[in-house]
Amino acid sequence: MDLQWGDIKLEAKIANIRRIIVDGQPEGRSKTKHHRVILLNARAIHALSKAQRLADLRRMASKSATPISxxxxxxxKGGMWIREPSVTINHFKLALTALGIRERRQYDPRHTYATMCLMAGMNPAFIANQLGHRVEMLLTTYAKWISSSSDWRELEKLPASV
Known part of the structure; x- marks a missing residue:
């Protein structure tokens, strides 16, 4: 994972996506090669606030001369960033078990977020930007979740005279 505390502005409710980990090393670019700003909802802000508190406690408890990540x-244990995906996969599985949630791939919550946004009627261009996708890719992947009980209201937007 490549998000640094300096990339997050809790008071502004944003996170800047600036880098990726490639072959175990951080690179100063995103997967799309463009920096993007993610708007943080209340749940994300809450989770990051908790994570920040844990990082602060870790820093205060550290007796090591090694700089804190x-x-x-x-x-x-050691290192400045997570080099292997297996580290986060193991933590993710442990969290799912502790919460009583069935096992799933680590990437699946991203799909859930995209689907929830579309089902809520959010603008596909906004969602695509937040996920770092092109609108076409978002619609190709998630179009089946756009239709809903509001389909008839959508049809009513087209005047009979057209």
Whole structure:
């Protein structure tokens, strides 16, 4: 995971996506090669506030001369960033078990978020930007979730005279 505390502005409710981890090393670019700003909802802000508190406690408890990682998702033992996906996969599985949630892939909550946004009627261009997709890719992947009980209202938008 490549999000650093300096990328997050809780008071402004934003996170800046600036880098990725490639072959175990951070690179100063996103997967789309463009920096993007993510708007944080109340749940994300709450989770990041809790994570920040834990990072602060870790920093205060550290007796090591090793610098503390600037990354939000820190490695468990040593290092400045998580180098292997298996680290986060294991933590994710443990969290699912503790919460009584069936096992799923680590990427699936991203799909759930996209689907929930579309079902709520949010603008596909906004959702695509938040996910770092092109609108076409978003619609190709998630179009089946756009139709809903409001389909008849959509049809009524087209005047009979057209």
């Amino acid at each position: 600037p990354f939000v998702f820190q490695p468990g």
